[in-house]
């Protein structure tokens with residue numbers, strides 16, 4: 001009760017390995033805006049370019065023991081692009097030794113993936129990354145929520 005229901009990622013700064021370039025809005029900040037919107041013209045969710053091992057990283061601005069991460073998949077199509085996602089935590093944003101968990105997938109369009117972290121998943125930075133697959137892979141999330 002209580003703290004488990006606070007999404008500490010909300011409105012925190014986010015970055016991603018690259019940002020898809022096309023008509024629309026694909027920036028990393030859409031992972032933490034608290035909204036799950038998907039419009040026909042203008043994407044309103046994160047979307048990397050096609051690459052190897054794309055990732056999205058959130059800076060929580062403080063160190064927490066992380067209990068649960070929710071990956072809100074894209075809502076329009078291509079939900080199966082979410083697969084083999086590893087979520088890790090880091091104190092410095094460089095080394096990510098703490099593994100929360102892995103979602104093998106493939107995900108479903110519109111799905112929210114609840115990932116319950118391994119014990120002692122401690123960090124200020126939390127990164128979701130596709131760690132297996134063919135080139136190109138895309139990481140696209142409408143929200144990444146983090147609970148402590």
Ligand SMILES: [Ca+2]
Pocket residue numbers: 030031032033034035036037044045142143
């Ligand atoms: Ca969002």
